[in-house]
Amino acid sequence: MATTTERVKESLLGVEEDLNMSQPNRSSFMQHAIKDEQTGEEYLNEQGFINAIAPEGEDYHKIKRDQYSILFNVADRNHKGRVTLPDWSVFNNLLAKPDAEYEIAFRLFADPTTGQVDFNTFKEIYARNKTSDTIPFNWDSDWASLYLGGKKHRHSMTYPQFAQMLRGLQGERVRQAFLHFDRNGDGYIDPDDFQRIIQETASHKLSDHLLTNLPTLCNITPGSKISYANVRAFQNVIREMDLVEMILKNAINKSSDGKITRVDFLNEAARVTRFSLFTPMEADILFHFASLDQPSGRLGIADFARVLDASWHSTAGLVDQGVSGPSEKPVVSSKTFLHDILVSVHHFALGSIAGAFGAFMVYPIDLVKTRMQNQRSARVGQLLYKNSWDCATKVVRNEGVRGLYSGVLPQLVGVAPEKAIKLTVNDLVRGKFTDPKTGNIALSAELLAGGAAGGCQVVFTNPLEIVKIRLQVQGEALKAAAREGEQVTKRSALWIVRHLGLVGLYKGAS
Structure with missing residues (x-):
């Protein structure tokens, strides 16, 4: 069993491994x-x-590149001004931990000899890393005393205590900042002051769309100022952003048109959470920022994408990929070539099943239509079929019920791939030209997708359509020849293909 000294060493310096x-x-x-x-x-x-x-050359507009130097102090376990290969291995192992953010912060402030965070050291390092125009924070407040003890009874913090204090620190910073700007004590601040509070406490977690439009929060209620209730509600939304995204996706997937209302969101939130987690004001704030460019009651995933910043992601997978620089970099599309192939196969299979089922169900109607279009009169001026119902009854009388499905096999062979190819090519082309951020697609790309799908469909199905029509009218031709005393052999689909040849099979395709 590890001693206290060994556990402290493991917490601060990591475990020595191969x-x-x-x-x-x-x-x-x-x-x-x-x-x-x-x-x-x-x-x-x-x-x-x-x-x-x-790495250089990447986008660091959220977190400046030189700010990553603070991690050097964590990776340099022995504080020698250098990171060796064992240090680098331990650092990457640290990043893979589920509580990596808290443990990194703990190692920045902790005393290596005690394995705890001393209050004076913590306050000194905190002050050293803030700028002159930073919103002031009172470490002698009642909130700080709950975690650190009163002025006369300060105590050091262990890792679990420090992590819990750190979790509540952002909320306390927001509360103290609100009091700082609420100069007359009426419980309201100006929109510009609210924007400064959020930019200083959570700008790295929010989308540019959200940061730019922060002052518009005052528009969700009458008046031109922002209340503390608004600030706390906004804080709760961004703190639960992962859960918000999950609820939105669930609700949108259940919607027939891919759009939801505020009520739909609250209903889905009540279904997936044990307790009522989101208040009406929090739902109002979410829909307010998502609908700034689309002022309607029903919003889709493209509208919420501007609020749910896609560049903010989990740290899973960073160990094998190395430590990527800005948060935007790892969000390279996870859809690999193999993934695209599997999606296309899935669409192809669904299209085949749907096409085959639909073709089989309506085939008798299609056969009657073809017979009506190609009917020949036994005598001049006398039609063979009076109407569609007469045609159907004569087919059943002369050829049996199976006659209604004469030539259905080539139809199934043709229609199933026809629908599948059409849907697959259309989805594939649309996917390549759809904006991944907004979900929008240009009209020219829509036309290209439809044209490509139709072209592929004709190339594959025109020969089968020709064979199907020949088989559909064959029964009628055999009966007519019998009446005239002629001997006509019933032909198979393969005979028709060989007889027509390649040119004949594509006759009329243009």
Whole structure:
């Protein structure tokens, strides 16, 4: 059983293990490492470390590239100003932990000798990393005393205590910032002050659309100011953004037109959560920001995408991929080529089943239509069929019920792939030209998708259509020949294909 000293060492320095790291992580280290001329050991200095986890040339408008240097202090376990290969392995292992954010913060503030966070050290490091125009925070407040003890009874924090304090810190920062800007104590602040509070406490978690339109929150209620209730409701929405996204997707999937109302969202939230988690004001705030460019009561996934920032993602999978720089980079489409193939096969199978079922059910009607179009009179001026019902009854009388399905096999062989090809090609082309952020597609792309689908359909199905028609009218021709005393052999589909040839099978396709 590990001693207290060993547990503290493991918490702060990590566990010494064999360097069985993935090849991408090792390659990333070696690419930016430099060699110590005296010992021959390879290591990363601060700039090399930043280059390894935050490559140049990427978008860092949410979190500045130089801010990643703070992680160097975490990776440098022995505080020697260098990150060795074992340090790099431990750091990547740390990132894979489910509580990585809390543990990284703990290692920044904790005393290596005690394995705890001292209040004075914590306050000093916090003050050192804030700017002169940062909204002030009172560490002597009643809230801070609950976690750290009163002024005369301060105590250090263990990792679980520190993590719990950190979870509530953002909410307390927002509360104190609101009091700071509520100068006359009426419970309201200006929209610009609200924007500053959110940008300082949560800008890295929110979409640009949301950050730009923060002052419009005052429009959800009468008046030109923002209440503390509005601020807390907004804070609750962004804190539960993952759950919000899940509820939205569930509700939209159940909607017939892919759009939902505020009531639909609240109903779905009540179904998927044990307790009523979202208030009416929180739902109003969500729909307010999603409908700024689409002022209607019903919104789709493209409208909510501007609020649910796709660049904010979980850390799962970072170990094998290396540490990507900005949060935008890992959101490369996860739909691989194999995924596209499987989706196309799925669509093809569904289209085939639907097409075959539909063709079989309406085939008797199609046969009657073809007989009516191609009927010949036994005598001049006398039609063979008076109407569609007469045609159907004569087919049953002369050829039996099976006569209504004469030539159905080529029809099934043709229609099933026809529908499948048409749907698959249409979905494939539309998917390539659809904007992944908004879900919109240009009219020209719609026309191209329809044209490509129709062209592929004709190329495949025209020969089968020709054969089907020949088989449908064959029974009628045999009866007419029998009346004239002629001997006509019933032909198969393969005979018709060989007889017509390639040119004949595509006759009329243009």
